[in-house]
Amino acid sequence: MKNKKKVLQLLAGGLIGGLAGFLSMRLLLALIPKETAQLLFGAPAGPGEGIAKAIFGLVGVWGGIAVHELAHLLTGLALGFRFYLYVAGFLGVRRNPTTDRVEWYVNRDPNMFGGLAGTVPVRQESHLRQKLAAICAAGPLASLLTGALSMGLSFYVISRSTLDSPLTRVLLMFGLVFGLISLLLFLATTVPSRTGPFFTDRARFFRLISGGHDAEVEQAVLELIAHSQSGLPHADLNLNQISLLINEPEPFFRSYAHGLAYARHLDRGEWDAAFEHIETANALSDEQPSTFKNEIWKDLAFAQAFIRNDADAARQTWNRILPAFRQQKTAHLFMIQAAMALADRQPDQARQFAEEGLSVLPEPPVKSDDKLYKKLLVLVQERVNPLTV
Known part of the structure; x- marks a missing residue:
């Protein structure tokens, strides 16, 4: 049903765009x-x-x-x-x-x-x-x-x-x-x-300059982005601003807010709450562009492996991610692979991925995401040791 809706939207958009182009060209030729x-x-x-x-x-x-x-x-x-x-x-x-x-x-x-x-x-x-x-x-x-x-x-x-x-x-x-x-x-x-x-x-x-609720939503988005880019911990993200976006009717705002709530709970070690939010973000991802959708799948794969210890579900989600989005040697991707290896009870492989993830992080980490990745990679290493013993 969702795929049918997308096809209809694409056809409608193409028809309107084609009609606009045709009429514009006719006008141009007339001039x-x-x-x-x-x-x-x-x-x-x-x-x-x-x-x-x-x-x-x-x-x-x-x-x-x-x-x-x-x-x-x-x-x-x-x-x-x-x-x-x-x-x-x-x-x-x-x-x-x-x-x-x-x-x-x-x-x-x-x-x-x-x-x-x-x-x-x-x-x-x-x-x-x-x-x-x-x-x-x-x-x-x-x-x-x-x-x-x-x-x-x-x-x-x-x-x-x-x-x-x-x-x-x-x-x-x-x-x-x-x-x-x-x-x-x-x-x-x-x-x-x-x-x-x-x-x-x-x-x-007009949403930005009008004032009122829409402007409040836009301000919340900007301040949350600025927080994430400034290097401040995700654990300190403004919960009131996140809640404001979660209650918006727009799927993009809601998906973005649930992603931030996931990072906030993850940074605080509140695993169940984090998993609930990333699952909700994933449920809202269908209408999002491929770039945003693949980032949500990355977080979901990690949560399935690290929080739920479900290697099969994590692998299925990982395979949904486009190859171009899982080939870069980033701390985020190494962290996901380390968590999946851990869920698969492959401690040596998990340790190797964790070490590679830590090696590509700047020292000390400056960005908010890098600080969170370092914390989680260290936690993966700590979980590996009992398995090795």
């Missing part, structure tokens, strides 16, 4: 003289020009997405937020959780092809909501300005040139496609209130 339209979209002078137009048209589509997300990203960095993720189509840039370095990767998550930029606050401070509101507004404004500029320059060239040069026609193709996509992105992020599981930029902007 261009017929002779110019024939030169641009008719039979090319040679195969090389046709290929070049196709390539530059695709680059124009990607460029519109890339500029929109880059505006979000640069605004966040300028306001003191820390870089976390940048995705535009297949291009992905992220902060490596082990080395803390920025790295390139190929994005394979179709839910993120439309672009995503992530910067996170690193300390709790005043005006967090206002800063995020500026970040939200930056993308649509950049799309509107660059789209209008590109379309204006393109129509200026059309009015002033005979388009005899193949290079001019290829560049004009890029300018028109880039401008059209940018203006469509402006509309897509300002007219509707949702795109998939996420609020659009406009909806998020």
